[in-house]
Amino acid sequence: MVLVARRGDLLSVLAAELIRRNGIEVHCFQADLADVGQRLQLAAALEEKSLVPDCLINNAGVGDYGTFADAEWTRVENMLRLNMEGLTHLIHLFLPKMIERSSGVVVNVSSIASLVPMPDLAIYAATKAYVSSFSEALRIELREQNIAVLSVCPGPVHTGFGKAAARTEGEQIKGVREWFCIPKEQCVAESIRAMDLDRARIFPGLKVALVAAGISLVPLALIRLIMANRPRRV
Numbered sequence: 001m002v003l004v005a006r007r008g009d010l011l012s013v014l015a016a017e018l019i020r021r022n023g024i025e026v027h028c029f030q031a032d033l034a035d036v037g038q039r040l041q042l043a044a045a046l047e048e049k050s051l052v053p054d055c056l057i058n059n060a061g062v063g064d065y066g067t068f069a070d071a072e073w074t075r076v077e078n079m080l081r082l083n084m085e086g087l088t089h090l091i092h093l094f095l096p097k098m099i100e101r102s103s104g105v106v107v108n109v110s111s112i113a114s115l116v117p118m119p120d121l122a123i124y125a126a127t128k129a130y131v132s133s134f135s136e137a138l139r140i141e142l143r144e145q146n147i148a149v150l151s152v153c154p155g156p157v158h159t160g161f162g163k164a165a166a167r168t169e170g171e172q173i174k175g176v177r178e179w180f181c182i183p184k185e186q187c188v189a190e191s192i193r194a195m196d197l198d199r200a201r202i203f204p205g206l207k208v209a210l211v212a213a214g215i216s217l218v219p220l221a222l223i224r225l226i227m228a229n230r231p232r233r234v
């Protein structure tokens with residue numbers, strides 16, 4: 001297993017836990033995946049160790065709560081680079097070897113936000129719409145090469161996401177999201193099951209899955225009306 005994130009100290013703790021519990025080989029790479037140079041360094045480091053991903057999980061992603069006009073450009077840029085460019089580049093870097101082996105799975109972590117335009121999370125939702133759309137097309141392109149592509153579209157899950165997306169420390173996000181929250185273990189377990197079943201897309205959690213099914217039946221004009229009149233999140 002290869003773990004990648006910016007906080008190398010946390011990666012080492014996680015790696016030690018994975019090795020202790022499962023007796024597997026774990027490699028850690030400290031890298032900022034929003035940075036093209038660091039993505040290339042990661043690919044070179046894996047190549048040097050002859051490591052080819054059989055399952056590439058593009059999970060790293062960030063949000064930014066608040067209106068677009070008030071956003072700091074550096075945060076917007078980082079979000080675009082990580083959520084879209086980084087994910088796309090990593091697939092592009094590792095795909096040739098996966099195709100050579102004629103096997104593999106790409107798991108792209110999207111969001112239920114990919115389904116609707118979201119005021120106060122406008123760029124984030126748009127990046128996730130990109131992830132879901134790209135994943136669906138790629139899945140069809142790669143079918144003949146025996147590479148599966150799954151997009152995971154969670155609703156709210158308690159992680160570090162909210163804290164990282166807040167613009168000011170301690171900012172509370174209002175709304176009905178708590179009602180839809182599922183434990184992260186459930187999100188992961190349902191995603192792995194979907195991967196085993198070669199599903200194209202999964203909305204973990206029954207309530208989120210029902211909302212997703214409902215959204216697909218609602219015309220855009222009604223979605224506009226709902227989004228314009230719902231309580232603001234921030």
Ligand SMILES: NC(=O)c1ccc[n+]([C@@H]2O[C@H](COP(=O)([O-])OP(=O)(O)OC[C@H]3O[C@@H](n4cnc5c(N)ncnc54)[C@H](OP(=O)(O)O)[C@@H]3O)[C@@H](O)[C@H]2O)c1
Nearest residue numbers: 005006007032033034059060061111154156157159160161
């Ligand atoms: N939590 C939710 O409610 C929710 C709902 C729908 C979708 N999602 C999606 O789920 C995915 C995982 O998020 P999460 O909820 O687990 O949030 P999280 O707790 O903030 O985790 C984000 C992960 O991405 C890594 N990361 C962030 N920026 C990075 C960068 N520039 N380079 C490398 N790694 C980076 C972080 O590690 P470092 O900080 O150490 O780099 C961390 O491991 C994201 O794509 C998110 O959009 C989350």
